[in-house]
Amino acid sequence: MDTSKLKQTASQLVANHKGLLAMDESTGTANKRFAEAGIPQTLAMREAYRNMIITTPKLGESISGAILFDETIRQKGPDGTSFPSAVENAGIIPGIKLDAGAKDIPFFPGEKVTEGLDGLRDRIAEYVKMGARFAKWRAVIAIGNGLPTQTCIDLNAQVLARYAALCQEGGLVPVVEPEVLMDGSHTLESCFDATERTLHAVFAELYKQRVLFEGMLLKPNMVLAALDAPEQPGIDEVADATIHCLLRTVPAAVPGVVFLSGGQSSELASARLNAMNSRFKSKLPWAVTFSYARAIQQPAMDIWKGQDANVPAAQKALEHRAHMNRLARAGEYSQAMETV
Numbered sequence: 001m002d003t004s005k006l007k008q009t010a011s012q013l014v015a016n017h018k019g020l021l022a023m024d025e026s027t028g029t030a031n032k033r034f035a036e037a038g039i040p041q042t043l044a045m046r047e048a049y050r051n052m053i054i055t056t057p058k059l060g061e062s063i064s065g066a067i068l069f070d071e072t073i074r075q076k077g078p079d080g081t082s083f084p085s086a087v088e089n090a091g092i093i094p095g096i097k098l099d100a101g102a103k104d105i106p107f108f109p110g111e112k113v114t115e116g117l118d119g120l121r122d123r124i125a126e127y128v129k130m131g132a133r134f135a136k137w138r139a140v141i142a143i144g145n146g147l148p149t150q151t152c153i154d155l156n157a158q159v160l161a162r163y164a165a166l167c168q169e170g171g172l173v174p175v176v177e178p179e180v181l182m183d184g185s186h187t188l189e190s191c192f193d194a195t196e197r198t199l200h201a202v203f204a205e206l207y208k209q210r211v212l213f214e215g216m217l218l219k220p221n222m223v224l225a226a227l228d229a230p231e232q233p234g235i236d237e238v239a240d241a242t243i244h245c246l247l248r249t250v251p252a253a254v255p256g257v258v259f260l261s262g263g264q265s266s267e268l269a270s271a272r273l274n275a276m277n278s279r280f281k282s283k284l285p286w287a288v289t290f291s292y293a294r295a296i297q298q299p300a301m302d303i304w305k306g307q308d309a310n311v312p313a314a315q316k317a318l319e320h321r322a323h324m325n326r327l328a329r330a331g332e333y334s335q336a337m338e339t340v
């Protein structure tokens with residue numbers, strides 16, 4: 001294991017107030033989002049969309065790394081070179097989604113464990129040859145009546161650590177993503193409890209399986225009330241709960257925490273990230289930044305609608321969201337900046 005290269009890549013991914021762009025939607029998820037935006041669900045459209053993203057002017061000023069899906073890493077970039085080369089040419093580090101999706105756990109209704117470990121060592125070697133330098137694996141934890149169970153948390157923690165160790169052995173920086181879902185009507189306190197239990201279990205397993213904390217990134221949820229909760233906490237309350245939870249659970253040796261957006265609106269995802277960085281600036285042992293998919297892409301997808309004529313306006317919206325999040329990572333974002 002080349003520890004110095006892993007450490008260097010992990011630090012580079014969170015340097016200069018930049019963050020990650022998750023553009024690794026599986027075919028099913030990409031088609032679902034396209035259907036909602038009225039875009040035809042074809043391979044050609046998915047390729048055009050991803051080319052539109054990666055040719056966005058100035059994207060590399062705010063985005064350090066882009067997470068790709070298997071279909072995309074094999075696609076040609078806009079200039080006919082490989083897609084990972086197009087990503088590198090934009091000044092962005094290419095990464096790859098390695099999980100094969102979350103599947104039901106037998107006898108644990110409502111809970112899932114993520115699959116994709118079979119053959120993973122060989123897949124990692126193939127992606128490294130294609131130019132990937134980091135990877136992502138998402139586990140999902142649901143909150144509900146009696147959920148999450150410790151079994152669900154422990155199964156996902158073990159699998160995340162297996163994935164992370166295989167990544168580091170093969171030369172990829174693992175982005176470890178245990179996502180406590182926002183679905184339902186639970187309180188911020190329930191989310192705090194589930195997130196704390198999950199992160200404790202995940203870091204215990206990572207340690208047991210000898211994963212190098214300095215050569216990985218954590219991609220957690222923010223500590224929030226659920227989307228349908230009757231009471232929604234304020235921005236500062238979310239920021240404080242999230243940072244308190246992470247300070248109790250995430251070792252200081254981890255170079256960065258890169259949040260998922262999870263269904264928050266684009267502007268709330270920026271405002272909450274900003275509050276964490278402005279309120280806790282000197283107290284944070286790790287970089288606190290973003291790895292958003294929907295909260296960066298959604299406005300651009302809604303403008304693009306699959307039409308060439310809309311590309312410049314869609315790219316402007318994408319660049320704007322990336323830039324807003326870079327400012328939020330620095331604690332320099334304000335709602336007033338949203339009027340463009």
Ligand code: 13P
Nearest residue numbers: 022260261262292293294
């Ligand atoms: P969202 O920001 O849309 O939650 O996606 C992040 C991600 O990569 C989920 O795995």
